[in-house]
Amino acid sequence: MEFFDRFAVPHPSPLIYASMVAIGLTVIAIFLGITYFKKWGYLWREWLTTVDHKRIGIMYIISALLMLFRGGADAVMMRLQTSVPDNAFLDAQHYNEVFTTHGVVMIFFMAMAFVIGLMNFVVPLQIGARDVAFPRLNAISFWLYFAGAMLFNISFVVGGSPDAGWTNYYPLASTDFSTSVGINYYNWALQISGIGTLMTGINFIVTILKMRAPGMKLMKMPMFTWSSLITNIIIVFAFPVLTIALLMGTFDRQFGTNFFTSVNGGMDMMWANLFWVWGHPEVYILILPAFGIYSEIISTFSSRNLYGYKSMVGSMAIISLLSFLVWVHHFFTMGHGALTNSIFSITTMAIAVPTGIKIFNWLLTMWKGKIRFTVPMLYSVAFIPLFTIGGVTGVMLAMASADYQYHNTMFLVAHFHNVIIPGVVFAMLAGLTYWWPKMFGFMLNEKIGKWAFWNLAIGFCLAFFPMYITGLDGQARRMYTYSEATGFGPLNMLSFAGAAIMAIGFALIVYNVYYSFRHAPRNVGDDPWDARTLEWATHNPVPHYNFAVTPQVNSSQALWDSKKHGYQLFKHDLTEIHMPNNSGAPIILAGLFFIFGFSFVFFIWPGVIVSGIAILACLAYRSFEKDDGYHIPVKEIKETEEKFGGAKK
Amino acid sequence: MKELFPLKQVNGFVFSLLLTIIALSVYFLDMSFELGMTILLVTAFIQATVQLVVFMHAGESEDKRSIYTSTLYGIIIALFTVFGSLLAMVWGYL
Numbered sequence A: 001m002e003f004f005d006r007f008a009v010p011h012p013s014p015l016i017y018a019s020m021v022a023i024g025l026t027v028i029a030i031f032l033g034i035t036y037f038k039k040w041g042y043l044w045r046e047w048l049t050t051v052d053h054k055r056i057g058i059m060y061i062i063s064a065l066l067m068l069f070r071g072g073a074d075a076v077m078m079r080l081q082t083s084v085p086d087n088a089f090l091d092a093q094h095y096n097e098v099f100t101t102h103g104v105v106m107i108f109f110m111a112m113a114f115v116i117g118l119m120n121f122v123v124p125l126q127i128g129a130r131d132v133a134f135p136r137l138n139a140i141s142f143w144l145y146f147a148g149a150m151l152f153n154i155s156f157v158v159g160g161s162p163d164a165g166w167t168n169y170y171p172l173a174s175t176d177f178s179t180s181v182g183i184n185y186y187n188w189a190l191q192i193s194g195i196g197t198l199m200t201g202i203n204f205i206v207t208i209l210k211m212r213a214p215g216m217k218l219m220k221m222p223m224f225t226w227s228s229l230i231t232n233i234i235i236v237f238a239f240p241v242l243t244i245a246l247l248m249g250t251f252d253r254q255f256g257t258n259f260f261t262s263v264n265g266g267m268d269m270m271w272a273n274l275f276w277v278w279g280h281p282e283v284y285i286l287i288l289p290a291f292g293i294y295s296e297i298i299s300t301f302s303s304r305n306l307y308g309y310k311s312m313v314g315s316m317a318i319i320s321l322l323s324f325l326v327w328v329h330h331f332f333t334m335g336h337g338a339l340t341n342s343i344f345s346i347t348t349m350a351i352a353v354p355t356g357i358k359i360f361n362w363l364l365t366m367w368k369g370k371i372r373f374t375v376p377m378l379y380s381v382a383f384i385p386l387f388t389i390g391g392v393t394g395v396m397l398a399m400a401s402a403d404y405q406y407h408n409t410m411f412l413v414a415h416f417h418n419v420i421i422p423g424v425v426f427a428m429l430a431g432l433t434y435w436w437p438k439m440f441g442f443m444l445n446e447k448i449g450k451w452a453f454w455n456l457a458i459g460f461c462l463a464f465f466p467m468y469i470t471g472l473d474g475q476a477r478r479m480y481t482y483s484e485a486t487g488f489g490p491l492n493m494l495s496f497a498g499a500a501i502m503a504i505g506f507a508l509i510v511y512n513v514y515y516s517f518r519h520a521p522r523n524v525g526d527d528p529w530d531a532r533t534l535e536w537a538t539h540n541p542v543p544h545y546n547f548a549v550t551p552q553v554n555s556s557q558a559l560w561d562s563k564k565h566g567y568q569l570f571k572h573d574l575t576e577i578h579m580p581n582n583s584g585a586p587i588i589l590a591g592l593f594f595i596f597g598f599s600f601v602f603f604i605w606p607g608v609i610v611s612g613i614a615i616l617a618c619l620a621y622r623s624f625e626k627d628d629g630y631h632i633p634v635k636e637i638k639e640t641e642e643k644f645g646g647a648k649k
Numbered sequence B: 001m002k003e004l005f006p007l008k009q010v011n012g013f014v015f016s017l018l019l020t021i022i023a024l025s026v027y028f029l030d031m032s033f034e035l036g037m038t039i040l041l042v043t044a045f046i047q048a049t050v051q052l053v054v055f056m057h058a059g060e061s062e063d064k065r066s067i068y069t070s071t072l073y074g075i076i077i078a079l080f081t082v083f084g085s086l087l088a089m090v091w092g093y094l
Helices: A014-036 A040-048 A053-081 A092-126 A135-153 A182-210 A223-255 A269-301 A309-322 A327-334 A338-366 A375-398 A400-406 A410-440 A446-472 A489-519 A558-564 A585-601 A605-624 A634-643 B007-028 B033-055 B064-089
Strands: A577-579 A630-632
Touching: A014 A040, A040 A053, A053 A092, A053 A135, A053 A410, A053 A489, A092 A135, A092 A182, A092 A223, A092 A269, A092 A410, A135 A182, A135 A585, A182 A223, A182 A585, A223 A269, A223 A309, A223 B064, A269 A309, A269 A327, A269 A338, A269 A375, A269 A410, A269 B064, A309 A338, A309 B064, A327 A338, A327 A400, A327 B064, A338 A375, A338 A400, A338 B064, A375 A400, A375 A410, A375 A446, A400 A446, A410 A446, A446 A489, A585 A605, B007 B033
Parallel strands: none
Antiparallel strands: A577 A630
């Protein structure tokens, strides 16, 4: 019995017991459902073992949406708790756990997964490739992310959630102040999914540099591909810092070292330093692909080529460098002198310049364009003013002396939600709607989509703008309740109303998927949006080999040239196609990593040793495995092309 | 004969041995901490460059430029991170 005691939740409540029951029932229902409909074989062959970048992308996006609802439920709980003064819906400990998991889930398991999912689906298609450079590695990346996400998500029913904030500052996160296994979960879940992300970074850099269609010079790549390239470069340089910082934290908590302690030569703020050395580039890892998506959408729906292509690329390159030079602005109030703060203040403000250039480029792309207000375009148009407000408050926060007033207040919370929601979340929803027909062969309903958009946009303004005011009035971040005398009550109630409206918006998106799946016409053609880039030049939905004939590219909008100027994309005859084989190794490896992480969290050393040896055995097996993929003969390609509606010209 | 003999690599090998001996001298000779660290840092960076260029053939392929650019970018970011952290954690309080 003693063995099982450690898995008990240290701070239970009826809500957590209810979640346990719900999780148990859902898992049973899923297993029974799959067994009843005899889908195990299909699932294993077509999805769990796939190395196809499109399917991996879709799995990333499904996981991201699940995590969006998990993190969204946390958000609504927080807004509900603070909606009236002295509320007793959540106690302090639960509130701590909820805001911690909200942050971690939204950044690592929602936004990152969504960004990487769209990259996975779109980038190889945009550059005319058959898959990514290392398809097997790509599958491992996904399954490691998934193992990390699941490990993190079981924390609140097995052993207790982390509760030191998503920034996890020491000494609060040390064993002195966080005695439950929560922070161990944080360390291991992020470690495992972080390894996956790092591999994705390498994979996509190689893919974009080496696998572009003939004729596509670097400066002829579509903007989303450019933003993905730069994002992945940032990933490769930033993520090792997180890996090491998490490892040092793990050593502190589980082996009694003194990296982040305040005694024995440890330096507790070193965690904050390393966390933000990774953390600031991380926000650009999220926002640059969003910029790429907006560039594609705005150019498509304005029926104009992207204004200032070179300055777009240049400003992203400058942002990627500057993103590594600003991290100290996250702890201006730590107590270092004016010189240090001034240096980082100036680098921070400097980032506003290339970002501003991009804003003007989007505006000038729309200038005199024939704008079609579709759902993706609505998100993009709303993004420009809302993101600019977030950017301007960011420059306010960048002033070190003024930051002493804003630091850790709701003003900061309003600022970063103001850039992340209209920046990243809107971009992901816009991108999902835009590339949806490419993924599934039908379009999402525009009317329901517009309703969802307006709910999200209005809900966002109502939820977060009041926080700027309460923040300036002194409402601290992460405070689980407040007295009536503070006067924060009405504005917090308004915030809750906004959060509720946003929840309706997300529910409408789910309904839209259901509705469109049932009712949308399937004959949408290969290019339903009249788009400009290469991913729309193949069939809809995409055959597993992407392009029957490798396209020849002459500009950054090759498809537009072929539609309007008679440029011929597919010049060669059909030849055999070489494709990679599916493999069960990635999901098995990730399962072992899950066991490894779980055992490590709870100090179950036999589990750690056995799964560790098994992981190494998997790697050794892979080193000696001979798998050269397979070839699709010309006859089979012809048949498939016929089935998809004839060969492309 | 000249094409067959890897003169560059042999020279590089001798040079890297020399660098190792200089670095080892820090242990065997009696010198101040500052001087010792300076010698170690300088020889370490030269050593890394020799390995990269001579033995890992960094400059011999078509994508020579992108290899050197990304290496330089990595070094710049590493230096910024190290010195920025020193500034934030140690020097900023002086």
